[in-house]
Amino acid sequence: MCTPLSDSRKARIVAMFDSYCKTVIVNRARNHLKPSRQERHELLVASLEIYAEADEKPEEPYELRYRNLTATLWRKPLYDAFQTLKETEAIVLILKFWERYPDAEIAEYLHVTIRTVRNLKKRAYEKIRKELLKRGESLEVKL
């Protein structure tokens, strides 16, 4: 015959069950709520490439000017999102998507390390994503 469990042991079992259930809930919800980080990143990069070469041209294009670089944007939401970026972050995106520079050359242009270029890119992506979401212009939803 089994010996009855003590109260402290029962409490321990309940605590384990509680954390088990919370882990299950969080993991399942996470799988359904959003695409993985990698997927979100790929969608944003793909979107920026499409935006950089958009053929839908309004009467007046939006010009971005940083140092001696110029980029033409055809969509206002993205232009507005660029205004929230720091100069170096915007330059990194322009060199990557408009000028098609590899990371190493961007690093050389800005006199920084490749790691810094990657960090700047990451920050810029996040800012653009947030800004577009605020304006109801999520790139990821559109694609």
Place this chain on the structure above:
Amino acid sequence: MKLSYEMIHAAQQGDPFAMQTILDYYEPYINQVSTRCGASPTGNIKYYVDYAVKEQVISELMVAILKWKEKI
């Protein structure tokens, strides 16, 4: 309401009342993790519970509760 060992044990034995009580206990937590963020047409960010996700999480939690084993 608090979780109790007896309730967990009953739910594992297939007691629907105990199972429902446990699910009710976790409902606020499930709502929290099923909340999504979206932009309204006016540009404001709003939060809402995604019921499709919530139902999926509840059904998977029920399966997980039945699978749970005391390792103590």
